[in-house]
Amino acid sequence: MLLEIKDIHVHYGKIEALKGVSLEVDEGEIVTLIGANGAGKTTTLKTISGLRPLSSGSVVFDGRDISALPGHKRVLVGIGQSPEGRGVFPGMTVTENLLMGAYARKGDFSKDLEEVFELFPRLAERKTQAGGTMSGGEQQMVAIGRALMSKPKVLLLDEPSMGLAPMLVAQIFSIIKEINNRGTTVLLVEQNAQQALQLADRAYVLETGKVVKSAPAADLLDDPQVREAYLGGSLGQH
Numbered sequence: 627m628l629l630e631i632k633d634i635h636v637h638y639g640k641i642e643a644l645k646g647v648s649l650e651v652d653e654g655e656i657v658t659l660i661g662a663n664g665a666g667k668t669t670t671l672k673t674i675s676g677l678r679p680l681s682s683g684s685v686v687f688d689g690r691d692i693s694a695l696p697g698h699k700r701v702l703v704g705i706g707q708s709p710e711g712r713g714v715f716p717g718m719t720v721t722e723n724l725l726m727g728a729y730a731r732k733g734d735f736s737k738d739l740e741e742v743f744e745l746f747p748r749l750a751e752r753k754t755q756a757g758g759t760m761s762g763g764e765q766q767m768v769a770i771g772r773a774l775m776s777k778p779k780v781l782l783l784d785e786p787s788m789g790l791a792p793m794l795v796a797q798i799f800s801i802i803k804e805i806n807n808r809g810t811t812v813l814l815v816e817q818n819a820q821q822a823l824q825l826a827d828r829a830y831v832l833e834t835g836k837v838v839k840s841a842p843a844a845d846l847l848d849d850p851q852v853r854e855a856y857l858g859g860s861l862g863q864h
């Protein structure tokens with residue numbers, strides 16, 4: 627097991643955002659976390675990457691309890707995150723933004739940079755363009771590319787499809803698949819449940835801070851309750 631979250635409780639002041647969430651991600655998998663607004667998806671990712679402290683429970687990564695490890699050190703053990711809202715540095719060029727992802731590493735990153743440009747030819751054409759002038763989809767690519775520059779074992783993606791036109795969503799999802807094929811484990815948080823379930827191996831459904839279902843993603847696509855709540859209720863083909 628690459629990543630294991632055990633019974634985590636997380637608070638914002640008096641609000642309990644996560645009420646005992648447990649989940650597992652095996653090496654090589656794409657696992658998705660779906661759920662309505664406010665269910666606790668982002669909080670779960672932030673707890674894994676160390677941006678939110680735990681009230682109780684634990685996060686185990688690669689066999690090691692990292693619950694008390696500060697966020698910047700979690701990058702070093704192999705946890706890479708592309709945050710919700712992307713967080714692209716507007717005044718920096720595409721290349722500079724990508725290099726920020728490697729800040730914690732030593733050595734020559736040119737090969738890794740080339741790999742990111744190979745995955746995202748669009749970014750290769752815009753190496754010197756300021757991040758802030760990129761389109762939403764391009765900024766999403768920068769955010770994912772930047773996370774890859776830390777050479778993560780697991781890539782945490784928070785709503786990569788947010789605000790993107792359908793064609794771009796398809797493109798981003800196929801790049802996520804390619805990243806996974808090249809050996810990176812993925813934990814994906816999505817509102818776009820249909821596409822996320824089509825991409826993922828397994829899925830967890832979060833409701834108000836609790837896991838209410840976990841199953842192979844293909845099974846959830848056929849689950850009447852999931853269809854009703856997250857897939858628009860239609861029984862059409864997927």
Ligand SMILES: Nc1ncnc2c1ncn2[C@@H]1O[C@H](COP(=O)(O)OP(=O)(O)OP(=O)(O)O)[C@@H](O)[C@H]1O
Pocket residue numbers: 638641643661662663664665666667668669670817
């Ligand atoms: N900074 C914060 N301060 C107070 N409460 C917060 C904060 N961030 C999140 N919460 C609360 O924690 C709960 C979980 O929020 P979270 O952002 O994890 O949900 P989410 O499933 O990612 O939703 P969304 O899809 O809207 O981002 C919500 O009730 C939210 O209001």
